[in-house]
Each structure stands twice: as structure tokens, then as C-alpha cells.
Amino acid sequence: METYRVPVRRExxxxxxxxxxxxxASTGVPKERLEMRSRLEGRAxxxxxLAMYLAYVTFGWPMDRVGHAFGLNRSTAAAACRWAEDGRxxxxxxxxxxxxxxxxxxxxxxxSCELPA
Numbered sequence: 690m691e692t693y694r695v696p697v698r699r700e701x702x703x704x705x706x707x708x709x710x711x712x713x714a715s716t717g718v719p720k721e722r723l724e725m726r727s728r729l730e731g732r733a734x735x736x737x738x739l740a741m742y743l744a745y746v747t748f749g750w751p752m753d754r755v756g757h758a759f760g761l762n763r764s765t766a767a768a769a770c771r772w773a774e775d776g777r778x779x780x781x782x783x784x785x786x787x788x789x790x791x792x793x794x795x796x797x798x799x800x801s802c803e804l805p806a
Contacts, residue, residue, distance in 0.1 A: 697757050704748055705758040707796060708740040711789050726760060741766050742773030743786065747793045 697705075706720075713720040718736040722729070729737055737759070745755050745766070756766035776782040 697760075701750075701754065701758040704797070705740070705744055707793055708743040708747070708789075709737075711792055712736050712740040712743065715785060715789060724760075735772070738769035738772050739776075739782075739786065739789075741769040743789050743793060745770050746786075747790050747797075 709720050709723050712718070713723060713736070716732065716736045716739070718733050722733045723737045723740060725733075728734075741755050741759055741761075744750055744758060745752070750758070752763045752767045752770070755770070756763045759766065773782075773786070777786060
């Protein structure tokens with residue numbers, strides 16, 4: 690039986706990968722691990738939750754869109770974002786998310802650059 694997948698716009702996938710890359714760089718969890726479709730444990734699971742929360746907050750996406758962009762369902766995205774929001778009570782997590790939001794916005798707000806062929 691095939692797994693149902695919602696089509697995801699290229700722009701959304703690029704932004705989800707940006708969030709995954711930023712979280713991977715700051716936590717040391719490989720991005721490839723965060724992209725696995727299997728159930729993650731420990732640090733990898735929490736890192737993926739941070740990436741979903743980063744997408745939710747930085748891009749202003751609704752939970753359905755977060756879930757689709759990360760290849761997960763809405764309820765999984767919502768649970769991840771609740772965990773990350775609760776984690777903001779810890780100064781180290783709050784500081785990390787503040788910095789990642791600034792980085793993501795800086796990348797997205799940079800002028801586009803047309804590269805020669």
C-alpha cells in the first residue's frame with residue numbers, strides 16, 4: 690500500500706530544508722537524519738520539532754502547511770510546535786530559536802541574485 694503524500698510547492702520545500710539545515714547546523718544532528726520518514730528518537734526527534742516550529746513561526750505557516758512541507762501530518766506538526774513553544778521556557782532553547790529565526794529571515798529577505806548561465 691502506498692503512503693498518501695500531499696503535493697508540496699517547491700518554495701515550501703526549500704523553506705523547510707532551510708529550517709532543517711539551520712537546526713542541523715546548530716544542534717549537530719545530520720539533516721539527513723531529520724528528513725527520515727521513520728519515527729525518530731531523542732535528539733533527532735527534538736531537533737526536527739525545532740525545525741517545524743521554526744517554519745511555523747518564521748514563515749507564518751498554518752499547521753497543515755508545516756506538516757505537508759515536512760512530510761508529516763497536521764497533528765504531528767502541532768505536537769512538535771507545542772513542545773518547542775514549551776521549550777522556550779528554557780533560556781538555551783529560547784535563545785537558539787531567536788537566533789535561528791533571525792538567520793532564516795536574513796536568508797529569505799536577502800536580495801535575489803541572478804547567476805549567469
